[in-house]
Amino acid sequence: MDPPIQMEAPICLIENTANGKFVVNSEAIRFLSGINQPVVVVAIVGMYRTGKSYLMNKLAGAQKGFNLGATIRAETKGIWMWCVPHPLKKNHTLVLLDTEGLGDVEKGDGKNDIWIFTLALLLSSAMVYNSKGTIDQDALDKLKFVGELTEIIKVKSKDNEDEEEKFSRHFPIFIWAVRDFHLSLEIEGGQVSADGYLENALKLKKPEMLPRNMEYNKPRICLQMYFGNRKCFVFDFPTTNNEFLQRLEEVPDDKLNKKFVDQCKEFCDYIWKNADTKSVNDTVKVTGHRLGELAKIYTEAVSSSKFACMEDAALSLAEMENKASVQEATQHYEDKMKTVGLPTETLDDFMTLSSQYEDEARKIFLEKSFNDNDQQFLREYLDVGTQNIQKQSN
Ligand SMILES: Nc1nc2c(ncn2[C@@H]2O[C@H](COP(=O)(O)OP(=O)(O)O)[C@@H](O)[C@H]2O)c(=O)[nH]1
Numbered sequence: 001m002d003p004p005i006q007m008e009a010p011i012c013l014i015e016n017t018a019n020g021k022f023v024v025n026s027e028a029i030r031f032l033s034g035i036n037q038p039v040v041v042v043a044i045v046g047m048y049r050t051g052k053s054y055l056m057n058k059l060a061g062a063q064k065g066f067n068l069g070a071t072i073r074a075e076t077k078g079i080w081m082w083c084v085p086h087p088l089k090k091n092h093t094l095v096l097l098d099t100e101g102l103g104d105v106e107k108g109d110g111k112n113d114i115w116i117f118t119l120a121l122l123l124s125s126a127m128v129y130n131s132k133g134t135i136d137q138d139a140l141d142k143l144k145f146v147g148e149l150t151e152i153i154k155v156k157s158k159d160n161e162d163e164e165e166k167f168s169r170h171f172p173i174f175i176w177a178v179r180d181f182h183l184s185l186e187i188e189g190g191q192v193s194a195d196g197y198l199e200n201a202l203k204l205k206k207p208e209m210l211p212r213n214m215e216y217n218k219p220r221i222c223l224q225m226y227f228g229n230r231k232c233f234v235f236d237f238p239t240t241n242n243e244f245l246q247r248l249e250e251v252p253d254d255k256l257n258k259k260f261v262d263q264c265k266e267f268c269d270y271i272w273k274n275a276d277t278k279s280v281n282d283t284v285k286v287t288g289h290r291l292g293e294l295a296k297i298y299t300e301a302v303s304s305s306k307f308a309c310m311e312d313a314a315l316s317l318a319e320m321e322n323k324a325s326v327q328e329a330t331q332h333y334e335d336k337m338k339t340v341g342l343p344t345e346t347l348d349d350f351m352t353l354s355s356q357y358e359d360e361a362r363k364i365f366l367e368k369s370f371n372d373n374d375q376q377f378l379r380e381y382l383d384v385g386t387q388n389i390q391k392q393s394n
């Protein structure tokens with residue numbers, strides 16, 4: 001069993017540099033490469049100063065962690081990461097990704113928001129979209145860029161017309177968190193749940209294809225199509241005390257609005273229970289190590305304005321790991337053979353030992369390799385094995 005993860009404070013995973021490039025932080029990758037446990041990844045996106053970092057600290061089960069912006073400037077440039085032991089899933093690591101705010105006026109490039117959104121989406125198993133007030137037209141307008149995801153993300157490397165219909169099979173669960181919600185949950189006089197409230201806000205204007213309705217419908221259609229699993233939580237004002245509001249992370253829960261504290265708890269419980277282990281290609285469980293590799297692959301794609309292709313990412317990941325498995329297996333064989341006193345009494349003795357170590361090595365390879373569907377790496381491994389036997393017996 002791996003030891004529990006110890007990470008004192010969040011670190012930057014992907015830096016959004018001054019010249020608008022995204023760069024992975026090698027220290028974060030090094031840290032992730034030491035995590036062999038499967039990971040549940042929760043990312044949060046939304047406009048800046050909407051209480052994102054505060055909520056992420058709650059998910060970490062901590063009062064402080066991610067920096068809360070006490071000024072109007074966006075505090076976090078890029079994507080920050082905090083790894084903690086999963087509070088419910090044994091031997092799993094919960095990876096929290098906190099993003100800089102969308103709609104930062106200092107970032108002139110119109111692509112900034114969609115790139116942050118894309119990276120958060122591709123790396124997470126649950127994505128929280130955080131906004132303030134109500135889910136109204138303005139809130140949905142801020143998410144307009146989801147309509148452009150087809151220009152950035154691909155499921156398969158070969159062109160396919162129905163690509164976007166496949167998004168929902170691979171995308172994370174989507175949770176809309178509405179902060180400082182000041183309405184009552186009612187539609188046409190009847191009580192609704194928060195989920196019902198979200199679904200109502202996503203309703204399309206009919207007739208759908210009428211040009212004047214299309215702009216209104218577009219983000220709604222995309223959200224419905226891409227995120228099959230949707231959930232909504234509304235949060236009251238945390239407190240009426242303005243001074244508390246400025247430094248919420250220092251205020252204990254019993255000094256805050258009880259309803260808000262309960263809503264935060266309900267939100268965290270839902271995520272802890274429902275956010276799955278991150279997987280690629282539906283089957284391969286992502287470990288911390290693999291998450292670091294995925295971050296590198298997707299950041300590189302986004303930075304160079306190439307498509308971020310999920311199938312290609314899974315293939316690169318498999319190739320990288322399978323190469324390492326071949327190496328580890330052959331190393332095992334070689335190390336074991338070094339312990340054999342040569343020459344052995346008979347060739348039979350030699351062959352028995354050799355095939356025993358060969359079996360062990362193959363087991364190592366098979367345990368560590370994945371997605372080796374056409375057995376390219378198994379063959380490569382067997383080739384190396386055969387050469388080894390010839391080398392040793394000569
Ligand atoms: N009104 C209000 N303020 C909040 C809430 N949560 C946090 N804050 C305060 O809003 C400011 C920004 O919070 P932060 O979590 O850094 O927002 P972020 O920029 O979205 O990450 C801080 O001063 C917090 O104390 C909330 O639910 N409502």
Ligand SMILES: [Mg+2]
Pocket residue numbers: 052053067068069075076098099
């Ligand atoms: Mg923040």
